[in-house]
Structure formats: structure tokens, C-alpha cells
Amino acid sequence: MQKTTxxxxxxxxxxxxxxxxxxxxxxxxxxxxxxxxLYSPGSSYGKIFKWLGRAAASTGFMRLSGKFIAAPVETFxxxxxxxxxxxxxxxxxxxxxxxxxxxxxxxxFALSLGDPNDYRKVTALIFDKNENPVAFGKIxxxxxxxxxxxxxxxxxxxxxxxxxxxxxxxxMLGCGETDSCFWxxxxxxxxxxxxxxxxxxxxxxxxxDLARNTVQVVSLSSSALYEYIQxxxxxxxxxxxxxxxxxxxxxxxxxxxxxxxxxENLSKQWPFxxxxxxxxxxxxxxxxxxxxxxxxxxYISAAPAGWDIFYFIFRVDxxxxxxxxxxxxxxxxxxxxWDNITYFEKKFGxxxxxxxxxxxxxxxxxxxxxxxxxxxxxxxx
Numbered sequence: 001m002q003k004t005t006x007x008x009x010x011x012x013x014x015x016x017x018x019x020x021x022x023x024x025x026x027x028x029x030x031x032x033x034x035x036x037x038l039y040s041p042g043s044s045y046g047k048i049f050k051w052l053g054r055a056a057a058s059t060g061f062m063r064l065s066g067k068f069i070a071a072p073v074e075t076f077x078x079x080x081x082x083x084x085x086x087x088x089x090x091x092x093x094x095x096x097x098x099x100x101x102x103x104x105x106x107x108x109f110a111l112s113l114g115d116p117n118d119y120r121k122v123t124a125l126i127f128d129k130n131e132n133p134v135a136f137g138k139i140x141x142x143x144x145x146x147x148x149x150x151x152x153x154x155x156x157x158x159x160x161x162x163x164x165x166x167x168x169x170x171x172m173l174g175c176g177e178t179d180s181c182f183w184x185x186x187x188x189x190x191x192x193x194x195x196x197x198x199x200x201x202x203x204x205x206x207x208x209d210l211a212r213n214t215v216q217v218v219s220l221s222s223s224a225l226y227e228y229i230q231x232x233x234x235x236x237x238x239x240x241x242x243x244x245x246x247x248x249x250x251x252x253x254x255x256x257x258x259x260x261x262x263x264e265n266l267s268k269q270w271p272f273x274x275x276x277x278x279x280x281x282x283x284x285x286x287x288x289x290x291x292x293x294x295x296x297x298x299y300i301s302a303a304p305a306g307w308d309i310f311y312f313i314f315r316v317d318x319x320x321x322x323x324x325x326x327x328x329x330x331x332x333x334x335x336x337x338w339d340n341i342t343y344f345e346k347k348f349g350x351x352x353x354x355x356x357x358x359x360x361x362x363x364x365x366x367x368x369x370x371x372x373x374x375x376x377x378x379x380x381x
Contacts, residue, residue: 010073010091015053020076023111030131032057035110037190038125040282078113081120081142090179094139101174101185102135104128109137119372121145135173135185146182147376148297153184155299162213166205168292189294192287197316199309199340202291207308208347214274216302221266225303228374229361233259244367250326251367258360271305271350277371279308280315298371306352309344310362313337325363332359
């Protein structure tokens with residue numbers, strides 16, 4: 001007979017304790033261990049912390065200690081846009097909506113609190129009474145977070161009807177508005193193992209499948225993305241992300257260079273394709289020779305071909321290898337990423353016209369958070 005569990009309240013252990021990134025429910029050791037799936041660290045410190053946390057869950061130590069240190073959800077103070085979500089009544093109403101959408105009579109969930117910024121959301125891993133993970137949930141409270149989650153909802157509807165046999169994509173299980181929050185439920189993609197930090201055939205199979213289904217050759221002047229990028233880069237009030245403030249001189253120089261280049265090349269024809277928008281190892285897994293790809297919030301329907309390749313490489317070098325944006329651009333100019341670019345062009349059957357301009361645009365997109373800004377600007381309904 002399968003074991004069943006009754007869940008009684010929203011009591012969690014916050015990890016790390018002083019500044020929690022993840023809230024582990026007061027539940028079984030199995031649920032607590034699986035809850036760490038929500039935490040995808042890039043740093044060595046983060047990976048060690050995750051390993052220790054899973055070990056504590058596996059041995060039952062976390063469950064035992066949680067009886068003494070677990071606290072109601074209101075106890076955790078994050079002092080920004082998701083604080084209204086950390087409320088017993090709000091979570092109870094959302095839980096009720098989730099149970100109805102999933103057709104289950106009891107659920108438990110772990111919560112990931114995300115990074116502190118305007119787009120911050122809460123992500124949940126949801127378990128049924130048999131302790132099986134049944135869905136991922138996302139909850140947005142601010143207009144920006146809601147826009148990104150609505151973009152993902154629309155994307156999952158579209159992308160699941162696109163012929164991409166190389167890749168496993170989540171299915172949408174439900175969405176709705178509850179207590180001024182917008183939430184989205186989708187299927188879990190937990191099989192396999194975390195994607196390596198180097199591009200392989202599974203990544204390129206996805207990129208080429210997506211490109212072949214969505215490619216269009218257009219001039220820069222007719223591209224909504226370029227129009228928006230030019231418009232926003234000309235805005236003197238546009239702020240650089242805090243972590244890149246020390247590189248302001250390089251970024252401003254690159255911004256002026258891109259504005260000049262795009263003005264000179266408005267009539268140039270360029271292959272545009274859809275792009276995942278946040279194509280990085282922490283948003284994917286490898287399972288049975290296929291890429292399992294999630295977190296589609298920053299999907300854009302038309303970006304210069306090769307956008308996701310540059311984004312993947314640059315984010316890995318920046319967040320995992322700890323290189324500055326200027327060092328990454330220098331590496332690019334010395335040809336360090338040439339093999340990945342030429343491999344994509346060969347498989348895709350179409351060249352990237354101006355790789356230096358594309359590399360510059362992706363670096364600026366990272367420095368200024370341009371893709372989330374674009375998604376919110378277009379206001380998905």
C-alpha cells in the first residue's frame with residue numbers, strides 16, 4: 001500500500017537561515033530532499049551548500065531539526081516585491097486554486113524565493129499526498145513578474161505545438177489570478193541530470209529545430225527587437241544592473257558603439273529566429289539524449305539567429321567562471337567561441353551576418369536586463 005501524507009500548515013525551514021533563498025516544508029525526508037531541485041547554484045559554495053542540505057534531508061536530520069526551527073511563512077522577511085506572497089492567507093487561497101487545477105485533494109510545496117529585483121517571483125515545487133512531485137508553480141505579484149509569467153504561459157501554448165522533437169518542454173497545467181497574484185502551473189522536468197556548462201549536440205539540436213521552425217530574413221529596421229533596443233539604449237536614465245556598475249565605462253562605450261553600428265546597418269538583411277531568452281545550464285537538464293528545457297519567461301519570437309548561443313556562453317563565463325563582461329568580449333574578439341558559432345551555422349545552414357554586433361547586443365542585454373524589459377514592454381495578456 002502506498003504511503004500517504006496529510007499536510008497541515010505552511011511551516012518552513014528557511015535556507016540559508018539569515019537570508020533564505022529556499023523554504024523547505026515541514027514534511028517527510030523524501031519531500032525535503034526533492035525540494036532542493038528548486039536550488040540551482042552556479043558557485044562552488046552553492047553546490048556544497050546544496051549537497052549538505054540534501055544530505056541533511058536524506059538522513060532525517062532536517063526533518064527532526066525542523067520540528068524546532070520551522071516557522072510560519074510570515075516569519076520570513078525579504079523586504080521587497082514578494083513579501084505580500086509570504087502570507088498564510090494568500091498561500092492558503094493559492095493552494096486551494098492549485099488543488100482544484102491539479103485535481104488533487106492535498107498538496108505540499110517547497111518555495112524558491114528567487115533573486116531580489118523588479119521581476120522577482122516565487123517558484124514552487126508541488127507534491128501530492130503520496131509525496132510525488134506533480135507540478136511546478138510560479139507566482140507573480142508585481143506587474144513585471146506577472147508579465148514574465150504570462151509570457152511563459154503564452155510561450156508554452158505556442159512552443160508545444162511547434163515541431164521540436166529534440167527537446168522536452170513543460171506542459172501547462174493551469175493558470176489564474178488569486179489575491180492580486182498571477183500563478184502558472186506546469187509539468188515537472190526532473191529526470192536526467194543538470195546540463196553541462198559547455199554546449200553539446202543536444203543544445204544545438206534544439207537551437208536548430210527552433211530556428212528552422214521560426215526563421216525569417218528581415219532587415220534590422222523592420223525588427224521590433226532592434227527598434228526597442230535602440231529606443232531603450234538611447235534613454236540616459238537606463239540603469240546598469242548593480243553587479244555590473246564597476247564596468248560602467250566599458251558598458252557605456254559598448255552602448256555608443258552599438259547605437260552607431262545599428263544606425264549604419266538598418267537595411268542589412270539578417271536571419272531572425274525565436275529565442276528561449278534565458279538559455280543557460282540552470283534552466284535545462286539532459287535526459288535520455290534529449291534536452292529538457294524550462295523557464296520560458298523570457299522567450300522572444302524574433303531575435304537575431306545565434307542569440308541563445310552567445311547568451312549561454314557569456315552567462316556561463318560571467319556567473320560560473322566569474323569573468324567580467326569586458327573580459328568576455330575580449331575573449332570573443334580573440335576567437336575563443338568560434339567553434340560553437342561555426343558549428344551552429346553549419347547545422348542551421350545559414351550564417352550569422354555580423355557576429356561582433358550580435359555579441360555586443362547580448363552583452364548589453366545582460367548588463368541592462370533588456371529582455372525582461374522587452375517582455376514587460378510588450379505586455380503579454
